[in-house]
Amino acid sequence: MAKFDVNEELVRKLADLLEETGLNEIEYEVDNHRIRVAKSAGITTVAAPAAVAPCIPHTPASAPGAPEAVPAGAVTAPMVGTVYVASEPGAAPLVKVGDAVTEGQVLLIIEAMKVMNPLASPRAGTIKQIMITDGQPVEYGEPLLVIE
Amino acid sequence: MAKFDVNEELVRKLADLLEETGLNEIEYEVDNHRIRVAKSAGITTVAAPAAVAPCIPHTPASAPGAPEAVPAGAVTAPMVGTVYVASEPGAAPLVKVGDAVTEGQVLLIIEAMKVMNPLASPRAGTIKQIMITDGQPVEYGEPLLVIE
């Protein structure tokens, strides 16, 4: 088990985050790495049946338990709906990674109740990451893309 | 099971981290390796209704949760019953604080099922303390007196 080593710094950092945010538990998973730190009552949260996989994976943004897991600079969904990367089927994507965007520029379309809602960029910057795929359902607060 | 050996160092390290960070739990997973250390039982035990005052106060001796509370050198009750300090009503106490006693000397009488059971001293020594009063009911394991 030599290869299995613990990043003490990370534990300390998360412990500090617990302090700072007043949370009881932080769980963090990236690929096959997973860490969970808890304080006091935190451990008893598992006393409820384990969450079943939701149709839409619970994004940290929708779980106040772990707000820090939303990437910095992420633009999140302002409503529940279906997200489209292009203004119409078959058209070119509105933005792609690496694009420079201006404030107010339309980044994506979110369809809710048969209405197409353009998602305007909250600020100018460069698209670093796009987390959704065309036609994917999104829930409120789900991170869609990252602008730096 | 040979291949399953525990990385004691890691456990110690995490234990120290618990101390240092004041956390109650650390869970860490990498690939198929997973470790979880916790320091918590105490807080959840209150999840059961609080104990009501027993007819005989729970002595630490009867509560494995806190054995250290039995004074060193204490002689505890070997059975449930009623304890008497004298061999018969009105007679002088068999022993009093300060008395030197020999091994096998009768210290107290415990009545159980109408039978008088003499309690012999487990060793020679001096009576430092007597914790019970004449005619008091005692439960198993209840400290009666201290011999040093």
Place this chain on the structure above:
Amino acid sequence: MFDKILIANRGEIALRIHRACREMGIQTVAVHSTADADAMHVRLADESVCIGPAPSRDSYLNIPAILSAATITGADAIHPGVGFLSENADFASMVEEHGMVFIGPSPEHISIMGDKVVAKKTAQDLGIPVVPGSDGAVTSAEEARATADAVGYPVLIKASAGGGGRGMKVANNNAEVEDAYRLARSEAKAAFGNDEVYMERYLSRPRHIEVQLLADGQGGAIHLGERDCSLQRRHQKLLEEALSPALNAAEREAIGKRVTDAMRDLGYRSAGTIEFLYEDGEFFFIEMNTRLQVEHPISEAITGVDLVREQIRVAAGLPLDLEQSDISFSGHAIECRINAENPETFMPSPGLVTDYHAPGGLGVRVDSGLYAGYRIPSTYDSLIAKLIVHGQTRNECLMRLRRALEEFVIVGVDTSIPLHQRLIGAQDFINGDYDIHWLEKFVAGQT
């Protein structure tokens, strides 16, 4: 039958609905605000969708978000639960417009019963007793006497322009009515410069008694007996019991038949409750709740009928497979509404539940989304658990309730459990001798 139901609610009632669906083999979609991401029903549901931030208007009252969630998850019906959108006729219509089933009555019936005046008129036309009174103003002592004879004593004579008790007189008999009438008029004149008065029956110490109904809109309609919900504080029910200690079997059958006939005539579909004021053997219509009610489990306890299951079945278009003759009442049931609030000051007490242990054993049911480590949000109402106890007799039920309250452990927040414990020890309550004013006096230490 439905394949997938979206539960447009939160808390214990959302969990209640989830359980019924699960037991019918129906998939569930939980919608929740960011504040409820860790809620029990969200953890248990087959699917869950976050529909908005904590404030209800942005989440549980957010119709577009809920309908979008239903669309993207492919739900074929929506259960509105209790409160929130459960009595919103527009929401019911929109659900249907979106090709989904609203688990409740028709939008028309929701509207009718949602308007106090229309509801009272409708009830009257359906033969449901309402508080009798004069039709508008009473203009002479003779008319006052005649009206009083028709309405029945005691009567209340009220200033049309009135309020705050002024220009308000009670006449207990024939001898008092004309003087009371004149006094009321002159007081009204003095107080409001308008001496017009009207009359209605005066109820001095009524009980709140409601009848649970179940109808399929296809001619099938039954009642599950009544619930006595007189124990209220600021119009919030604290403890309900079924059957009512005040009714006898004949009264029960009579009022039950009256309202089931009425619902059949109305063509009502789904579960519903008609609330009455009850005094001296007479019932007076207050309102009809066209939805499930918080206290429905006590009716389930004494009849064995699963109300949510039946509600879902009739919403799916199935006829009721129960007739009145299938319903018998066994034993007695009481529900305690356990709130996260201070038992003396009634201050809300949200926060982290560090320890939770529900009572168990024979005749004890707990409906609650609580668990150790759950944080009760401050955004919503303070109902955190319902303790429902059933016994062969009212006395056995009371003893069992006392036992169950002793076992209930909720640590980390204040709860109303100590108040419930005081309440069930009160002689008036033990005797079943209370009206809608009793609890207010009790908490004020005046009983």
Place this chain on the structure above:
Amino acid sequence: MFDKILIANRGEIALRIHRACREMGIQTVAVHSTADADAMHVRLADESVCIGPAPSRDSYLNIPAILSAATITGADAIHPGVGFLSENADFASMVEEHGMVFIGPSPEHISIMGDKVVAKKTAQDLGIPVVPGSDGAVTSAEEARATADAVGYPVLIKASAGGGGRGMKVANNNAEVEDAYRLARSEAKAAFGNDEVYMERYLSRPRHIEVQLLADGQGGAIHLGERDCSLQRRHQKLLEEALSPALNAAEREAIGKRVTDAMRDLGYRSAGTIEFLYEDGEFFFIEMNTRLQVEHPISEAITGVDLVREQIRVAAGLPLDLEQSDISFSGHAIECRINAENPETFMPSPGLVTDYHAPGGLGVRVDSGLYAGYRIPSTYDSLIAKLIVHGQTRNECLMRLRRALEEFVIVGVDTSIPLHQRLIGAQDFINGDYDIHWLEKFVAGQT
């Protein structure tokens, strides 16, 4: 009625008895070993006394300690619960000699039913059906044929000196019986040097069906229907249901009347259970349990009768206030015995319960002394919780059970919950098509 009852047991059954006492206004004394100082029933009892160290022989089987505890606490009755001293006639007598009441039958009846031979003889004399067979040895082919005709086919011919199946033959009809007889004799001769054989009815795939009784020793005796306990592994019941899927109302009434008449004739007092093997419409006496049984809650669920309460009432000398005509069976109930053991290897799994959350909602009852933070001792049996589910129909009950098992959270130890979940998904179980051998095959993967 008693003022104070000492509960001479531990675990969920001690809690069950405490609850019944509490609901009757009777004070409770918990006696416990040092290993159980933190047990739920000890925490809840009015008084508690530590009676010895962990091993049962020094505590829960320690008669002097228990009687001393009863004496110093002034208890006027002792409830022995299940197991431990509950069927110890000497203990029952000593309790009475000490001027206290033993909550159970008379020592005489405990002794009679505690001796297999005397019990079978007594049952036979009381008209309770037993496995028919030859009276001792069968000495000729003609006698074998005659016996077989009398006993009924299939018959088993067994070596008196036998064992391990040798010298054992089954005859399915008249044509086979004489050959089978000769074969059995010669095999017996060869195997044991003794060719004596005897005969009895052969049961190939019986069910375990038991009838719950309640009698007051004053002429009052009723039954609460049967429980089907065929699902056993190593003679340990894992799941029980009431009523049995195998019986019809006529069979139920017939066997019920038979055993209640028998108990009335015997003058039996208290709760009791008569266990039968059941095959092809016939019942065969196994034994009588002169005590409460672990699975009693499913009978409570379908009849509404509180068995422990009734047991205490009749022990206090009160006549049963129930007649057979008061008992009706409503719906279906199933109990899962949840053990702290590995669901595949059945290895016991004692230890610290870090998290505990019991299922709730309609029709769900949990009897358990567990709580978060409780440490399950390794000294005693592994039963840690009983989940009892009731439904209007067997199917509703099964769906509800599935739902409840999903909600049950016990973290820190292995439990049999996954096995129960597999079990209730098995088609044979869903069909109610199982016998006493089925579960062994199921866990061995042979179904």
